[in-house]
Amino acid sequence: MGCIVIDSSDSYEPLGDIEAMVRSAANYVQVSNDLRPRVLEAARERSGERRARRFIRQAALFAALLTWCVTASVSRLDIRDDLRELTLATTGSYPISNNWISGRASSEAWALVDAYTELRERQADVLRLKL
Amino acid sequence: MKDQSAFSERVQDCVDRLTIVGVDALGALFDLTSHRLVRFALALTRNQHDAEDAVQTALVRVASRPQLLSPTTCPWGYLLRMVRNESLLIARRKKRWIKAGDLSDLVAICCVDEIEREETYRAIWSALRTLPPQQAEVVVLKIWEELTFAQIAVVLEESPNTVASRYQYAMAKLSKLLLPQHHGVHRD
Numbered sequence: 162m163g164c165i166v167i168d169s170s171d172s173y174e175p176l177g178d179i180e181a182m183v184r185s186a187a188n189y190v191q192v193s194n195d196l197r198p199r200v201l202e203a204a205r206e207r208s209g210e211r212r213a214r215r216f217i218r219q220a221a222l223f224a225a226l227l228t229w230c231v232t233a234s235v236s237r238l239d240i241r242d243d244l245r246e247l248t249l250a251t252t253g254s255y256p257i258s259n260n261w262i263s264g265r266a267s268s269e270a271w272a273l274v275d276a277y278t279e280l281r282e283r284q285a286d287v288l289r290l291k292l
Numbered sequence: 293m294k295d296q297s298a299f300s301e302r303v304q305d306c307v308d309r310l311t312i313v314g315v316d317a318l319g320a321l322f323d324l325t326s327h328r329l330v331r332f333a334l335a336l337t338r339n340q341h342d343a344e345d346a347v348q349t350a351l352v353r354v355a356s357r358p359q360l361l362s363p364t365t366c367p368w369g370y371l372l373r374m375v376r377n378e379s380l381l382i383a384r385r386k387k388r389w390i391k392a393g394d395l396s397d398l399v400a401i402c403c404v405d406e407i408e409r410e411e412t413y414r415a416i417w418s419a420l421r422t423l424p425p426q427q428a429e430v431v432v433l434k435i436w437e438e439l440t441f442a443q444i445a446v447v448l449e450e451s452p453n454t455v456a457s458r459y460q461y462a463m464a465k466l467s468k469l470l471l472p473q474h475h476g477v478h479r480d
Contacts, residue, residue, distance in 0.1 A: 176463055176467070178471065179463055179466050179467050179470060179471060180435055180463070182412070182416060182470060183416055183420075183431065183435045183436075183466065184435050184436070185409070185412070185413070185416075186412070186413040186416040186417060187331070187435075187436045188327075189400050189401075189410075189413040189414075189416075189417065190330070190331060190334065190340070190398050190399065190400055190417065191327070191399050191400065191401045192326050192327050192330050192344070192399070193340070193344060193399050196326065196330075196344050196347070196348065197319070197322055197323075197326070199348060200318070200322055200326075200347075200348045200351050200352060201315075201318060201319060201322070203348060203352045204315045204318050204351070204352045204355035204356065205315050207352055207355070207356050208314065208315045208355065208356060211356060
């Protein structure tokens with residue numbers, strides 16, 4: 162946009178006049194009475210919305226964390242249950258008879274060693290099957 | 293100019309309070325700036341409802357994120373720019389057809405001792421509405437906001453030369469429109 166050349170000799174005074182005139186009308190137009198409450202209400206509403214959104218975000222994060230914790234502990238419980246089942250399966254059905262013990266070895270100590278060895282073998286078998 | 297810097301400092305104080313206290317401090321900023329902002333927005337939207345909508349949107353945005361204004365060196369200038377952007381958006385969206393000289397949308401208050409000058413005020417506002425918005429906004433910022441061409445250039449994101457030439461064009465048009473009438477009023 163090019164520069165305008167204004168002849169200052171006769172336009173300075175009118176420009177000063179016109180500026181003063183425009184300046185005098187500065188306060189003619191006023192703000193509507195309802196604008197202030199409208200702005201404040203809208204600002205509060207928006208701030209409330211932001212707070213609610215932040216709360217929802219935090220609640221969602223907390224719920225996700227809780228779900229993750231519950232899932233993790235449930236799976237850990239499952240593992241424990243598996244181990245317990247394994248122990249029950251191996252120990253509960255172990256057929257140790259006094260005759261067998263007395264036939265294989267005379268002392269109780271050796272019978273215990275044999276029983277323990279067989280228990281370990283059975284546990285190994287069950288584990289192999291599970292895998 | 294001194295008044296202008298004092299005003300800018302007061303705006304800065306309000307923004308600082310808004311940052312610390314939150315939405316409850318918006319009332320002070322509204323009381324300080326709303327009249328000037330509406331006046332400025334009117335130059336662009338040419339309708340008081342639209343101008344107030346633009347001011348409302350800008351102030352609500354400032355209230356929810358006061359940090360927008362905090363780091364700027366001149367929060368008042370930045371606020372003017374925010375209102376300008378909102379006004380341009382609204383003006384573009386609505387594209388109202390305004391009858392020349394129609395001031396029916398304006399909320400005008402005239403003191404009893406100024407009633408005889410009301411005609412002049414109305415003539416001034418009508419004349420401002422006949423200017424292109426780019427020129428009207430420069431007139432408002434220069435005369436009513438008492439900003440320098442350099443400051444106006446920052447607000448409008450234009451060069452100071454462009455701003456100055458727009459002002460000269462606007463004043464030339466306003467002279468043609470207002471001075472004969474003004475003299476006429478005085479002669480009467």
